[in-house]
Amino acid sequence: MVNFQITPNFTFHEFIFGTNLPLVAIEMNIKALCDSKHYETIAESCRPVFCELQRIRKKYNVPIYITSGYRCYDWELFRKRSGTSKHVEGIAVDFQCEDQLIMNKIWEDLQGWKGGLAAKFVTKKGVRNVISFIHIDTRGEKARWMY
Numbered sequence: 001m002v003n004f005q006i007t008p009n010f011t012f013h014e015f016i017f018g019t020n021l022p023l024v025a026i027e028m029n030i031k032a033l034c035d036s037k038h039y040e041t042i043a044e045s046c047r048p049v050f051c052e053l054q055r056i057r058k059k060y061n062v063p064i065y066i067t068s069g070y071r072c073y074d075w076e077l078f079r080k081r082s083g084t085s086k087h088v089e090g091i092a093v094d095f096q097c098e099d100q101l102i103m104n105k106i107w108e109d110l111q112g113w114k115g116g117l118a119a120k121f122v123t124k125k126g127v128r129n130v131i132s133f134i135h136i137d138t139r140g141e142k143a144r145w146m147y
C-alpha cells in the first residue's frame with residue numbers, strides 16, 4: 001500500500017491502519033483503497049482534517065495516535081453500521097494521546113471546531129470522565145454528540 005506524509009507528523013498509513021482497528025478491517029480498507037485507485041480520492045479528502053490534527057500536534061507537542069481513521073464501506077456494513085460515517089468519506093479521525101491532562105486541554109481547544117466533534121468518556125482506574133478518544137471531522141457544519 002502506498003505511503004506518504006500527509007503532514008509533518010502524520011502518514012497515510014497511520015490513517016489507513018488505525019491503532020484500534022482489527023486486522024480484518026485493515027485488510028478490507030486496503031482492498032477498498034486499491035480498487036479503482038480509490039486511495040487517490042481518500043488521500044485528498046483527508047487533508048483538511050489532518051491540517052487541524054497537525055495544528056494540535058504542534059501546539060501540544062506530544063505523540064498523537066490515530067485509533068481509527070479511514071474505514072471502508074464494507075467494513076462499516078460488516079459491523080452493522082449504516083455506512084454513512086464520515087470515516088468512510090475519509091474526512092474523520094479518532095485519536096488519543098497518553099497524557100489525560102493534555103487530552104482534556106485538546107478537548108477544550110476543539111470546542112469551537114466548525115465540523116463534527118465528539119468524545120468517548122470512560123471510567124478508568126476509578127477515575128470518571130477520562131477521555132478515551134476524540135473524533136473530529138470536516139463535514140462543513142457543526143455537529144456534536146457523545147458515544
Ligand SMILES: [Zn+2]
Pocket residue numbers: 068087092093094135136
Ligand atoms: Zn470517529
